[in-house]
Amino acid sequence: MKSEKEKMLTGVYYNACDEELVKEREYAQDLNFDLNNIRPSEREKRQEILKKLIIAKGAVHIESPFNCDYGYNIEVGENFYANYGCTILDCNKVKIGDNVLLAPNVQIYAATHPTNPIERLAGKEYSKPISIGNNVWVGGGTIICPGVKIGDNVTIGAGSVVTKDIPNNVIALGNPCKVIKSI
Template identity: 40%
Template sequence: MGDVTGRAARLAALAEQDEDLRSLLSDGWMRYRTSPALQELTREAHATCARIGEVYHSDPDEARRLFRELVPAAQDGIDFRPPLTIDYGDRLVIGARTFINADFMVIGGGLVTIGADCLIGPRCSIYTPNHAEDAVRRLEGWERPEPVTIGNNVWLGGSVTITPGVTIGDNSIIGAGSVVTRDIPAGVVAVGNPCRPVRDIAG
């Protein structure tokens, strides 16, 4: 509990000094490339991801400890396989007993919530930033993160890509290689690029 409290206090202290981090935490427009705090946080997160990969086979308990340090809102019974790439562990919530296969990637600072009992296939990626469409603002580095929500007991096949702002309902299955660009309801099989429901899952 102390580590979580300490991390929250540090994040709050950084946010006091960095307007872009404050904006990120309120889901507003921000500029990663000009933000010392955001760059510091992602460097630290990537270093922890690399360390998890280094010790996973020789010291799995230490790898699990590092993962819990990286993702304070990770619940009990999570199983994972490195490598991992996570930009902001404090912006990631993972439910109990979820399995995460190798090459899992979460990019950007939008809040990502993954439910309990999910199966995340290899090379799945979750993207949360939307860069500015306006050419000048994009050159200036403006982007806005959007949350991604994955319900309970969702199965993502290998190499699924999830784009900003998407919600996937409970119990759904996303076919391998799909690109999810819009919300997917609960209890369906959905496939394709863009991903669309193709049938209900029989009860």
């Protein structure tokens, strides 16, 4: 029998109120609180908190406020930057490549709920992994939905809602987000 955490990470229905998951979210929320309430000039303390919260391969700069569910499911590459108001619901893996820039208020949602109201009212949830390639710029106010893969060398226009995969070397925008130009 899989634990609720194992179910969450494999993309099947799970109970988010499971004691282990609640404790892990509270731990991440405490780290988010610390990060969001530290002076911007205290760079070393900010980096210490980020090392406890997410998996980073290199230089990371995240402006406050920043929020995530668990943190341990977020992996970022070299030279990552997230501007003010970033939220990552990392109920599943969120892998972000090198040289990625997130403009203000970018939302990345690996978490989702059933569309069937009976299942939803029963408290069922599930999640899908998200992947963002290298050299990607995501415009302000963009929402990246569960299960989406964004390729390398992509620009996502501000205010986009990314519901489907975006290939390499394109500019995409809109709601729903669509490729408008190859680069």
